[in-house]
Amino acid sequence: MNIPKASKIAGAAVLALSIGFTPAPSTLTGLNTHAAAAASETSPSPFQLRLEHSPFKLNGQVYVPLKELSASLDLLVTPSNDKKNVLALGPKQSLTLTPGRSSAVNATGQVVKLDGAVIVKKGVTYVPASLLSRYFGANVQWSGGTSVKLTAQAPRYVAAQTGNMIFWLDKESGKLLLGSQGKAMSPAGSITLRHPDLLDLSVRKVNKDSYVLDLLNAYGEPHIHETRHRVLVYQGQTVKESSTYYGNFSGRPILPNVGGFKGHIPMMDGSKLEIVHPTGKTVKTYDLAQSTGLSGDFSVEVIEEKFLLVRPLKEAVLYLIHPVTGEAKLLYPELLSDQAIEVIQTYPTNESDFDGDGLAYTGYRNGTLTFQWNYSTFLLKESGTFTYKLPF
Numbered sequence: 001m002n003i004p005k006a007s008k009i010a011g012a013a014v015l016a017l018s019i020g021f022t023p024a025p026s027t028l029t030g031l032n033t034h035a036a037a038a039a040s041e042t043s044p045s046p047f048q049l050r051l052e053h054s055p056f057k058l059n060g061q062v063y064v065p066l067k068e069l070s071a072s073l074d075l076l077v078t079p080s081n082d083k084k085n086v087l088a089l090g091p092k093q094s095l096t097l098t099p100g101r102s103s104a105v106n107a108t109g110q111v112v113k114l115d116g117a118v119i120v121k122k123g124v125t126y127v128p129a130s131l132l133s134r135y136f137g138a139n140v141q142w143s144g145g146t147s148v149k150l151t152a153q154a155p156r157y158v159a160a161q162t163g164n165m166i167f168w169l170d171k172e173s174g175k176l177l178l179g180s181q182g183k184a185m186s187p188a189g190s191i192t193l194r195h196p197d198l199l200d201l202s203v204r205k206v207n208k209d210s211y212v213l214d215l216l217n218a219y220g221e222p223h224i225h226e227t228r229h230r231v232l233v234y235q236g237q238t239v240k241e242s243s244t245y246y247g248n249f250s251g252r253p254i255l256p257n258v259g260g261f262k263g264h265i266p267m268m269d270g271s272k273l274e275i276v277h278p279t280g281k282t283v284k285t286y287d288l289a290q291s292t293g294l295s296g297d298f299s300v301e302v303i304e305e306k307f308l309l310v311r312p313l314k315e316a317v318l319y320l321i322h323p324v325t326g327e328a329k330l331l332y333p334e335l336l337s338d339q340a341i342e343v344i345q346t347y348p349t350n351e352s353d354f355d356g357d358g359l360a361y362t363g364y365r366n367g368t369l370t371f372q373w374n375y376s377t378f379l380l381k382e383s384g385t386f387t388y389k390l391p392f
Contacts, residue, residue: 316356
């Protein structure tokens with residue numbers, strides 16, 4: 001199987017729910033951050049927010065573009081499955097809005113009044129500004145132009161969605177909420193977070209009872225420290241969590257852990273790899289530190305029936321693992337030239353162009369693995385394609 005490279009979070013970037021972006025129906029990745037210095041948990045201060053679509057006044061009510069403001073709040077805005085309604089979804093409150101109506105339906109099914117009808121203009125949904133104050137704790141003031149003065153608590157949640165299921169993670173407490181789209185959220189356990197900062201959360205459905213959440217946290221100044229968490233949720237509760245850490249001083253991007261194998265979930269916890277049933281039961285464990293003789297955290301890039309490929313995050317070199325015995329073989333000394341081997345063995349891991357062994361797995365067929373090699377450092381610039389006969 002081919003595993004695509006993950007995008008590296010830029011240290012200074014602040015990722016947010018994109019203004020005007022409609023989430024794909026399968027997954028939604030949310031990273032909620034905004035100018036925390038302008039708003040505190042106890043007494044938020046107003047700040048100016050420039051909008052792409054100008055507010056306007058109608059029948060004495062100020063109307064604002066809902067989705068643009070959602071990026072500064074703990075709020076997801078998405079069309080309903082039948083495209084007839086607009087859903088404003090939050091961890092504590094959700095509303096189903098219907099264009100042309102001056103009422104909405106909340107998460108418990110109650111009809112609530114609005115101060116004006118919901119308006120859609122050129123595909124943009126506008127709502128009375130009072131809606132945000134009344135139901136989502138955000139005060140919006142507008143005195144003309146394309147900017148508003150927004151007073152709201154700094155967003156403290158990250159969100160992910162697959163199908164109709166939404167997950168909200170409180171980045172301060174690590175508490176997880178889940179629920180169906182437009183319904184009240186329920187507690188689902190917690191995730192152990194250290195130094196939460198730039199958070200990226202995604203979710204995928206395994207079956208009707210099980211979901212897998214992947215969380216990437218980049219922190220520090222600059223954001224060169226990364227923790228990757230994988231959480232298994234079964235029947236509405238977290239039943240398994242794993243995490244790895246990497247101090248990414250070289251800026252080298254790393255591949256995400258492989259998502260699954262034959263319906264099971266690989267969970268990489270430090271140097272311990274567990275193959276986990278969707279119910280949370282561990283069916284196989286690998287001690288990669290013992291197999292490779294290297295301490296530190298690992299990633300698992302490939303799982304096939306006859307082999308695994310793992311990589312220690314610090315050394316960044318590929319090891320082939322026997323799926324039954326756990327026996328490990330370091331690959332690059334068997335594929336590369338003596339000159340390349342010497343450079344890889346001596347190249348400092350904190351150099352800006354450090355990229356481990358430069359090997360990328362591209363496939364497996366008839367007992368043979370194939371790799372693409374691209375190595376570009378100050379001392380050596382070479383590339384090539386290699387094959388490797390499975391030794392067991």
